[in-house]
Amino acid sequence: MANYWHEDIECMDLAEMKKLQSERLVKQVQHVYENVPYYRAKMDEKGVKPADIQSVDDLHKLPFLSKADLREAYPYGLLAKPLTECVRIQSTSGTTGKRVVAFYTQHDVDLWEDCVARAITAAGGTSDDVCQVAYGYGLFTGGAGLHGGSHKVGCLTLPMSSGNTERQIQFMRDLGSTILCCTPSYAAYIGETLHEMGLTPDDISLKAGIFGAEPWTEEMRRTIEKSLGIKAYDIYGLTETSGPGVAFECSEQTGMHINEDHFIPEIIDPETGEVLPEGSIGELVFTAVDKEAFPLLRYRTRDLCKLTRGKCSCGRTLIKMCKPMGRSDDMMIIRGVNVFPSQIETVLIEQGYAPNYLIEVDRRNNSDTLDISVEMSAEQFSDKMKDVQDKEKALAGAIKTMLGISPKVHLVSPKSITRSEGKAVRVIDKRKLHD
Amino acid sequence: MDTIKQFSIFVENKQGKMAEVTRLLADAGIDLRTLSLADTRDFGILRIIVNDPDKAETLLHENGWTFKVTSVIGIKVPDVPGGVASVLEALNDADLNVEYMYAFVNRTPGRADTIIRVDDETAALKALRDHGIDILTAEEAYDA
Numbered sequence: 001m002a003n004y005w006h007e008d009i010e011c012m013d014l015a016e017m018k019k020l021q022s023e024r025l026v027k028q029v030q031h032v033y034e035n036v037p038y039y040r041a042k043m044d045e046k047g048v049k050p051a052d053i054q055s056v057d058d059l060h061k062l063p064f065l066s067k068a069d070l071r072e073a074y075p076y077g078l079l080a081k082p083l084t085e086c087v088r089i090q091s092t093s094g095t096t097g098k099r100v101v102a103f104y105t106q107h108d109v110d111l112w113e114d115c116v117a118r119a120i121t122a123a124g125g126t127s128d129d130v131c132q133v134a135y136g137y138g139l140f141t142g143g144a145g146l147h148g149g150s151h152k153v154g155c156l157t158l159p160m161s162s163g164n165t166e167r168q169i170q171f172m173r174d175l176g177s178t179i180l181c182c183t184p185s186y187a188a189y190i191g192e193t194l195h196e197m198g199l200t201p202d203d204i205s206l207k208a209g210i211f212g213a214e215p216w217t218e219e220m221r222r223t224i225e226k227s228l229g230i231k232a233y234d235i236y237g238l239t240e241t242s243g244p245g246v247a248f249e250c251s252e253q254t255g256m257h258i259n260e261d262h263f264i265p266e267i268i269d270p271e272t273g274e275v276l277p278e279g280s281i282g283e284l285v286f287t288a289v290d291k292e293a294f295p296l297l298r299y300r301t302r303d304l305c306k307l308t309r310g311k312c313s314c315g316r317t318l319i320k321m322c323k324p325m326g327r328s329d330d331m332m333i334i335r336g337v338n339v340f341p342s343q344i345e346t347v348l349i350e351q352g353y354a355p356n357y358l359i360e361v362d363r364r365n366n367s368d369t370l371d372i373s374v375e376m377s378a379e380q381f382s383d384k385m386k387d388v389q390d391k392e393k394a395l396a397g398a399i400k401t402m403l404g405i406s407p408k409v410h411l412v413s414p415k416s417i418t419r420s421e422g423k424a425v426r427v428i429d430k431r432k433l434h435d
Numbered sequence: 436m437d438t439i440k441q442f443s444i445f446v447e448n449k450q451g452k453m454a455e456v457t458r459l460l461a462d463a464g465i466d467l468r469t470l471s472l473a474d475t476r477d478f479g480i481l482r483i484i485v486n487d488p489d490k491a492e493t494l495l496h497e498n499g500w501t502f503k504v505t506s507v508i509g510i511k512v513p514d515v516p517g518g519v520a521s522v523l524e525a526l527n528d529a530d531l532n533v534e535y536m537y538a539f540v541n542r543t544p545g546r547a548d549t550i551i552r553v554d555d556e557t558a559a560l561k562a563l564r565d566h567g568i569d570i571l572t573a574e575e576a577y578d579a
Binding site for chain 1: 441443445447473475477478480482499500501502503505534535552
């Protein structure tokens, strides 16, 4: 079974992988030191010379790059190739601050699309498939990345972009799409719309979905898999490192294989910056060893994660990362407690609610307030006031058990929480407006 | 028919929501026979009896309102002191609990027609009849 895109790399033994990574790293450090004054200054400040980096074991000697560095160096400060050799830019959504602009040479685009091709292949994709790309197209890496990867694999590619859900479903039916690529929240929405149109998974031919670009839970995976009749695969990436395809899930669905021949991962203590042993939870850091135009070294992703290496039933030897357990950007500190939206989502799905919610945090009388609006289905509604209030109380109780702090739960009508077609807006922190 | 179709509509506590749903029904020519509103700080439950339940059900569904159709009992309560009390006593004697109740306005002189919601309708209807209390049929409720 043609299960791999690059079998030699994806199933490479560890010693060989380390050798490949080391060769690339040594070359890359030299390239960056010579061409990126911003990073050279950081290395000089730390007293590290390219000659100090002889193998991946020396990686920890290099200085980190953070999102703040990217903002400071915007737009050309981290560029390592002349613009004349660059063929593309992509950009972040800018939801957490100033945009990040990443540059690509043709080599970088090929490398990125190959990484996505590995992901599509791992999800069972071949040139026989019809791949519907419903990520947003444009500066966002989702559309471009999956589009390019789908081309590489040779799938018939439907460049739908996001939105116009009924048309998505119509194309899905008319052209027999077998693979859907979009954000998980949009996949859930397509599933809902399908059922609202009076259709079932039997009316479509989808077999797999490749979903990423936002956090999602196992419960949400099950909801999507059921509503669309597919197997749902996670894909990970960030614009800073190239885009989706840095890591991808195989059929085992127990973590994402990192394309570590291109992106060397580390887990560090977010406070001290110290590298943590395998299996520890900490901040995920990537070093891009084969990119030319925008080769970030030791880039701190701010994703909290865990790495595990071991033989996978799919045959791949690539190291695995777990689903990020939260992003320091998403983390809210409410009444002194760390709260991640994904925790609240988990409770909602356990309690039988659709994962459509809005978290509002505010501060009244010097005390933090947590209000969660949750959509209630017609089946969950009752003509008896007590039943509805009991539901609110039960949900608030379950969330309190999970978080350790009491929220106020508000049940609202279906579809009353604005659904975004790209990244879902889940949190409004009004405290920031007052401070 | 002895039980009446009641619509309970989930109405978020936002300005204009009540007007929106009642206008929707009005524009379709649906007449409200009676209504009651139970409310909290966040939301209300608008309970209504209409002249054309089938049409109302389709309309509310098509327009995406969250609602439940439940059957309730209509009672012709004599408009005299103790009228309601005797109804409640009849139900109490049969160990039946009333979830909520509300009245029609301006119907037949001398009578205060009332809607009650109980869990066991069969038992309630029997208890009421055993006490000689007149039941309002669905047709009477819808046609007024």
